[in-house]
Structures are given as C-alpha cells and as structure tokens.
Amino acid sequence: MKEQHWGIKVEKSNGEAVRKRLIALGMYDTEFKPVCEDDFIVFPVVSEKESSGEYIFEKRPKKREPARHELIGGIAVMQSDDPGEAEYLLESRPVIHTVLYSKSPVSGEYRTKDFVVLAGENTTKTHYIEYNNRFVIDLSAAYFSARLANERQRIYSLIEKKERILDMFAGVGPFPVVLSEKASVIYAGDINPGAVALMKENIELNHKKNIIPMLFDALDLKGIFSAHSFDRIIMNLPMRSEEFLEVAFSLCKKGGVIHYYTLQSEKGEMLDTLGRYTKGRICEKVVRSYSPAQHHAVYDINCL
Numbered sequence: 001m002k003e004q005h006w007g008i009k010v011e012k013s014n015g016e017a018v019r020k021r022l023i024a025l026g027m028y029d030t031e032f033k034p035v036c037e038d039d040f041i042v043f044p045v046v047s048e049k050e051s052s053g054e055y056i057f058e059k060r061p062k063k064r065e066p067a068r069h070e071l072i073g074g075i076a077v078m079q080s081d082d083p084g085e086a087e088y089l090l091e092s093r094p095v096i097h098t099v100l101y102s103k104s105p106v107s108g109e110y111r112t113k114d115f116v117v118l119a120g121e122n123t124t125k126t127h128y129i130e131y132n133n134r135f136v137i138d139l140s141a142a143y144f145s146a147r148l149a150n151e152r153q154r155i156y157s158l159i160e161k162k163e164r165i166l167d168m169f170a171g172v173g174p175f176p177v178v179l180s181e182k183a184s185v186i187y188a189g190d191i192n193p194g195a196v197a198l199m200k201e202n203i204e205l206n207h208k209k210n211i212i213p214m215l216f217d218a219l220d221l222k223g224i225f226s227a228h229s230f231d232r233i234i235m236n237l238p239m240r241s242e243e244f245l246e247v248a249f250s251l252c253k254k255g256g257v258i259h260y261y262t263l264q265s266e267k268g269e270m271l272d273t274l275g276r277y278t279k280g281r282i283c284e285k286v287v288r289s290y291s292p293a294q295h296h297a298v299y300d301i302n303c304l
C-alpha cells in the first residue's frame with residue numbers, strides 16, 4: 001500500500017550516514033520503506049522538519065508472530081498442517097532450514113513420529129546445540145526432545161563424584177553426553193539401531209571417551225551386567241518403563257539412584273508401585289506438561 005508522507009531526500013553517497021543519524025534522533029519512520037530516485041534516496045521521517053518534503057512511500061507489511069512451533073536446531077515443528085504459515089515461519093527465522101508437521105503423536109517401540117515437510121529442505125535431520133554440547137538429530141529415525149534440556153542439567157547438578165551410570169533408553173544419547181564429564185563410565189543403550197548410530201556420531205562430535213553405546217533390549221540387561229553395578233540409572237521411557245523396574249532395581253547399587261520417568265494424570269501415581277521395590281527415599285517432580293490430562297513426571301529413587 002502506498003501513502004503520502006514526510007521524507008528527507010539525500011544523495012545516495014551520504015545515505016548510510018543520514019539513515020544512522022535519523023535513527024539516533026528518533027526521526028526515522030520504520031513504517032515505510034525508503035524510496036530511491038536516481039542518485040538520491042528519500043528516508044521516511046516521523047514528522048515535518050525544515051529539510052523535509054512530501055513523498056509517496058510504500059508501507060512495510062506489518063510483522064506478526066509466526067505460528068506456534070517447537071524449534072530443534074534448524075527444524076521447526078508446527079502444530080498445524082499449514083504450508084502457507086510454514087513458508088512465513090521459514091522467512092521470519094533465518095536459523096530454520098525446514099518446517100515440519102507431525103502427522104502422528106510419539107508412537108511405536110522406537111517412540112518416533114511421522115512427519116511431513118511443509119517448507120524448506122526435504123529432511124528431518126538437523127544439528128542442535130544444548131549447553132555447549134552438539135547433537136545430530138534425525139526426528140523420523142529416533143526420538144529427541146529439546147524440552148528435556150533443563151532436566152538433563154538437573155541430573156548433572158545432582159552428581160557429586162565420578163559415577164558408573166546406565167542409561168537404559170538412551171536414544172541419540174543426550175543424557176550420556178551431558179552427564180559424561182561427571183561419570184567414570186556410562187553404558188548407554190537403545191533398542192533402535194537408528195538411535196544407536198546417531199548416538200555414536202554424537203559421542204564422537206563431543207569427543208567423549210567414557211560412553212559405551214550399545215544396541216540392546218533393556219529387558220536383557222540382567223544377562224549383560226552383574227547385579228548392583230551402577231551408581232545411577234536413567235529410565236526415560238515414559239509410556240511403559242514399569243515393566244523394566246525389576247531389572248533396574250537389580251542393577252542399582254545400594255545407595256545408588258534411579259531416575260524413573262513416567263506420564264501420569266495425578267501426582268504420586270507411581271509411589272505405591274515404587275515402594276514395593278525400595279524402602280529408600282523417593283522424590284517426585286513435574287518435568288513438563290504433556291497434554292491437558294497428563295504430565296511428564298520424574299521420580300528420583302534412592303535404592304537401599
């Protein structure tokens with residue numbers, strides 16, 4: 001849309017200096033685009049001044065917030081299947097190379113989602129940085145959530161000495177990479193070969209020497225490790241990790257800790273079940289909301 005408005009006309013060679021001065025004086029009117037006339041440029045100004053005149057300017061389109069999305073590295077995941085909004089999002093945020101829409105919730109044994117590419121590069125792979133750690137992520141090949149970044153830092157802050165750690169459902173390895181500095185060794189496994197391949201890349205990317213990536217079914221772990229081998233065990237399979245509790249308690253040292261993640265509707269839902277395995281202290285926390293009816297919770301369990 002074009003409109004008549006006050007402007008100041010200067011030679012192009014002098015343009016940048018004048019533009020900066022007008023901004024510094026609070027006179028530059030950002031609602032309009034500057035106009036070029038041969039060797040001159042006309043800057044829109046907020047009101048009439050001695051040196052100003054009236055010119056025809058084009059109005060800048062009003063900036064609006066792009067649609068709601070989750071950002072993971074260079075990928076934005078939108079909640080609606082809207083290619084127009086996806087293009088707008090791609091243009092508004094230069095860090096984004098791909099906009100995805102998830103057709104399904106997290107599902108299946110590998111806890112992945114089905115995606116469609118709405119805009120940008122045709123990929124579900126990206127690079128992501130979390131507190132100086134670098135990760136390669138492929139959202140259609142293996143589970144990953146940037147929303148657990150604070151939770152990973154919380155666990156990191158709980159560790160006081162070099163520990164032997166087991167991550168039973170390690171995915172692409174975010175917990176092991178974050179915790180590695182405080183561990184003597186971390187055994188990190190997953191049943192999804194795609195997740196383990198990405199985990200190996202992430203171990204190398206971050207130059208970690210004490211993480212052992214493994215392809216396993218966590219139900220078999222009693223046949224792999226001897227009893228009471230670990231100071232700390234991470235169990236982040238929120239939909240169904242109850243069936244792995246017996247294995248986890250048998251592998252945890254006396255005085256060790258299990259971090260048990262679950263999706264629940266009410267606080268304390270797991271307390272009775274967990275109390276059947278230990279008389280130790282159990283501390284429960286909300287990690288994040290998951291749906292209107294459920295939240296992601298963690299139970300820090302002291303094994304006795």
Ligand code: SAM
Pocket residue numbers: 109110111142143144145148168169170171172173174175189190191192195216217218219236237238
């Ligand atoms: N801990 C990772 C993270 O925070 O990004 C991944 C968590 S994801 C919710 C759960 C992972 O458990 C998936 O990568 C899935 O492939 C894996 N998984 C499911 N069943 C398993 C099993 N029986 N044994 C080992 N891993 C399993």
